[in-house]
Amino acid sequence: MKARTPYWPLFRNELGVGHYAGIPWAMCLGFYLAIWLLASSLPLLILFKTCEGNLATFFTAFGGMFGFALVWWVAITAWLFAFALLPGISNPIQTVRAFEFMFTRAIDRRHLLRTRAAVIHLVLLGPLLLNLLVSSGSRETTFGPDNSQPESALRREQYSNAFPASRPKEGTVGVYPKEGTVRGWPITALKSLEQPAPIVIPRGSMALSAWILWMGALGLLLMQGYCVLVARHVQNSPWRAVMVIGGPIVAAALLAPWIPKLYPDLFEQSFLFFARNLVPLLIGLLALVPAVQIFSERRFSKLEIL
Amino acid sequence: MNEYIIETKNVFRSFGGSAAVKDLNLRVRRGSIYGFLGRNGAGKTTTIKMLAGLIWPDSGEIRVNGVEPAKLTVADRWKIGYVSERQILPPGMRVGALIQFTSNFYPDWDFAVCDRILKRFGIDPGKRIKALSHGTARQVAFLLAMAQKPELLILDEPAANLDVVARRAFLEEMLDLIREEDKTVLLSSHILSDVERVADEIGIISQGTLKISEPLDRLKETVKQVRFYGFERGINGFEIPDAIRFSKSKDEALATLRLPDETLLPKLAATHRCQYEITHLNLEDIFVEVVKE
Numbered sequence: 386m387k388a389r390t391p392y393w394p395l396f397r398n399e400l401g402v403g404h405y406a407g408i409p410w411a412m413c414l415g416f417y418l419a420i421w422l423l424a425s426s427l428p429l430l431i432l433f434k435t436c437e438g439n440l441a442t443f444f445t446a447f448g449g450m451f452g453f454a455l456v457w458w459v460a461i462t463a464w465l466f467a468f469a470l471l472p473g474i475s476n477p478i479q480t481v482r483a484f485e486f487m488f489t490r491a492i493d494r495r496h497l498l499r500t501r502a503a504v505i506h507l508v509l510l511g512p513l514l515l516n517l518l519v520s521s522g523s524r525e526t527t528f529g530p531d532n533s534q535p536e537s538a539l540r541r542e543q544y545s546n547a548f549p550a551s552r553p554k555e556g557t558v559g560v561y562p563k564e565g566t567v568r569g570w571p572i573t574a575l576k577s578l579e580q581p582a583p584i585v586i587p588r589g590s591m592a593l594s595a596w597i598l599w600m601g602a603l604g605l606l607l608m609q610g611y612c613v614l615v616a617r618h619v620q621n622s623p624w625r626a627v628m629v630i631g632g633p634i635v636a637a638a639l640l641a642p643w644i645p646k647l648y649p650d651l652f653e654q655s656f657l658f659f660a661r662n663l664v665p666l667l668i669g670l671l672a673l674v675p676a677v678q679i680f681s682e683r684r685f686s687k688l689e690i691l
Numbered sequence: 692m693n694e695y696i697i698e699t700k701n702v703f704r705s706f707g708g709s710a711a712v713k714d715l716n717l718r719v720r721r722g723s724i725y726g727f728l729g730r731n732g733a734g735k736t737t738t739i740k741m742l743a744g745l746i747w748p749d750s751g752e753i754r755v756n757g758v759e760p761a762k763l764t765v766a767d768r769w770k771i772g773y774v775s776e777r778q779i780l781p782p783g784m785r786v787g788a789l790i791q792f793t794s795n796f797y798p799d800w801d802f803a804v805c806d807r808i809l810k811r812f813g814i815d816p817g818k819r820i821k822a823l824s825h826g827t828a829r830q831v832a833f834l835l836a837m838a839q840k841p842e843l844l845i846l847d848e849p850a851a852n853l854d855v856v857a858r859r860a861f862l863e864e865m866l867d868l869i870r871e872e873d874k875t876v877l878l879s880s881h882i883l884s885d886v887e888r889v890a891d892e893i894g895i896i897s898q899g900t901l902k903i904s905e906p907l908d909r910l911k912e913t914v915k916q917v918r919f920y921g922f923e924r925g926i927n928g929f930e931i932p933d934a935i936r937f938s939k940s941k942d943e944a945l946a947t948l949r950l951p952d953e954t955l956l957p958k959l960a961a962t963h964r965c966q967y968e969i970t971h972l973n974l975e976d977i978f979v980e981v982v983k984e
């Protein structure tokens with residue numbers, strides 16, 4: 386008989402099916418789905434409601450919410466991996482010692498970890514993937530005109546380079562009136578009365594969603610690698626485990642407010658870099674998935690349960 | 692097929708620089724019930740965890756059913772049942788759901804055995820694990836190990852923390868089932884009366900070293916306590932280097948000895964011109980003599 390660990394029972398188990406009474410489980414699921422849908426639509430909502438589909442102003446808003454999103458992301462990711470990988474940390478489904486139960490059944494530890502990782506990836510990347518899917522049907526994205534930055538022309542050129550298929554928006558006038566105000570600014574305050582028309586970025590919102598998904602996936606893989614790396618050193622000490630998991634969360638909370646202040650262009654430049662190098666970055670990410678997984682499975686197979 | 696289902700050679704394992712198991716050479720014969728005895732902290736659980744593939748030795752070799760525990764495959768695990776003293780089952784699961792979940796991983800899973808054990812122990816399959824008493828949870832763990840139909844059953848203090856009545860009932864039921872299924876059992880316990888009732892072979896570990904490993908009958912037959920007295924030429928110079936335990940006072944000596952045949956004592960008494968008196972020991976006495984510091 387082929388000795389293989391069946392996948393679906395483990396998958397259902399990792400989702401907590403059969404571990405809780407129906408109503409609490411359904412309530413948790415409902416709450417999670419609400420968060421999931423909110424998270425999946427938030428970037429696009431900001432883009433189209435607050436910034437009217439204009440990337441020129443999006444990244445300021447994005448930078449504002451980035452701190453919160455980063456801390457939330459790191460916290461959720463770190464704890465989910467901690468539950469999955471660190472026997473020293475009690476988790477809501479298995480508890481500390483149930484690791485021993487799972488490790489002494491006829492379950493391939495590598496398959497166990499693969500299932501756990503699949504569930505975590507699904508839970509955390511699902512909203513971002515949904516965001517990507519929704520963005521494929523969203524309305525067009527533009528860039529400019531933007532006079533708030535003196536480097537406007539440079540950025541416009543960067544966008545044009547990153548998105549060679551971009552084109553000037555049709556039906557827009559590229560010259561402002563000689564009197565009056567533009568967005569509340571007196572005309573005299575503007576550097577130039579002549580403004581280029583906004584450029585239309587085909588599939589711009591998709592590129593944006595793909596960039597967010599790419600960053601999320603990269604962060605997830607790095608966090609998985611980190612948790613696997615520290616697992617053996619903290620496997621039997623809940624306090625040490627809490628400290629190494631809490632470390633990145635605290636670091637993220639401390640760093641997040643400073644990033645937009647110190648590097649105001651970081652997100653936009655990162656996005657443009659992603660758009661310019663889409664293929665190699667996607668290949669790199671795809672290559673990282675098996676590398677991290679194999680590394681994780683090897684380390685997980687050698688975990689000790691004292 | 693190898694005669695021994697468990698074999699270890701010169702196994703060493705330490706924690707934080709302190710040796711938990713030293714130079715362990717353990718062999719468990721197929722089909723036997725091996726009582727693995729030791730005081731708390733003697734190295735029993737460390738040994739068993741190494742056998743179960745939960746921790747790894749620092750040096751030495753371990754073979755369980757011919758395979759290194761670190762390399763046990765899923766098919767190898769089908770044949771090894773494991774119940775530990777502190778093993779916690781998934782607390783939120785109902786007993787029935789846990790049985791169903793665990794059955795997914797074993798091709799020969801025996802639901803009839805599950806039903807039988809549930810009935811024998813009076814376990815409600817609709818109850819969640821966290822609602823069970825400690826003893827009942829142990830019984831469920833035992834059920835899960837038995838239903839997979841293992842060739843080797845490793846039981847680490849399976850009846851620890853149970854009251855006397857519950858422990859006895861549990862052990863009796865467990866033994867009936869084990870005998871019916873004809874399995875090899877490694878039973879670790881510090882409750883000697885439990886082990887004495889069931890074990891074929893005994894291993895005694897003390898301070899990380901396996902002091903004794905042999906059939907229980909032979910152990911009880913050969914290990915005796917002997918009081919030497921009436922030394923005509925004085926007790927000075929009277930020593931028994933091979934004794935398990937030896938002490939002497941002004942005019943008598945007390946030795947716990949392995950006596951493979953009847954002729955040893957008369958020869959010894961004749962050489963030292965003394966008399967002797969033999970006390971037969973039960974397992975508990977032998978255990979105390981072996982592990983006493």
